[in-house]
Amino acid sequence: MSSIIRMPARIFEGNVTNMRFYIATGLENVERAKELSAVLSRNGHELTYDWTAHGDVRSMGKDKMAEVAFSEVRAVRDAELVVALLPGGFGTHTEIGVAIASRSNKRILIWSETGEAFRDPKQSCTFYFHPAVERIVCSFEELIEKLDADRIESMLDKEQN
Numbered sequence: 001m002s003s004i005i006r007m008p009a010r011i012f013e014g015n016v017t018n019m020r021f022y023i024a025t026g027l028e029n030v031e032r033a034k035e036l037s038a039v040l041s042r043n044g045h046e047l048t049y050d051w052t053a054h055g056d057v058r059s060m061g062k063d064k065m066a067e068v069a070f071s072e073v074r075a076v077r078d079a080e081l082v083v084a085l086l087p088g089g090f091g092t093h094t095e096i097g098v099a100i101a102s103r104s105n106k107r108i109l110i111w112s113e114t115g116e117a118f119r120d121p122k123q124s125c126t127f128y129f130h131p132a133v134e135r136i137v138c139s140f141e142e143l144i145e146k147l148d149a150d151r152i153e154s155m156l157d158k159e160q161n
Contacts, residue, residue, distance in 0.1 A: 019045045022075050024095035025085035039148045049075030077102045086112045103132040111136045
């Protein structure tokens, strides 16, 4: 059985200068987060917080973790576009939750290269299906191309039984 996830033709509406964005993902995707951030920044958008500058802080003590937690929550809350790159860890999913809770000022995109995270109950998360979330299935290169072109055209998420 196939289902179609239709993406809006454009991510950015109206005046897109200085749009604030946040990239949520697991540490294993740090290079992809940096690449996507560079593309959006090059197009005039502003990253609300660069967690890739410090990376994993779990071994830096509770004060550093508290500081980063506060900064990341504020950054997600203040972003007008949140892009979550799957797979993600606990932090990524917390950030998705913050994005949904503060959804009145933002677009929330969750990307998966294979779509398995949207089909396999063992990999999925209920919040991937929140009405405020737009699920995207494509190659990372295609995601970069679409965001660099300032649009996301309709994409198909083909589920197979």
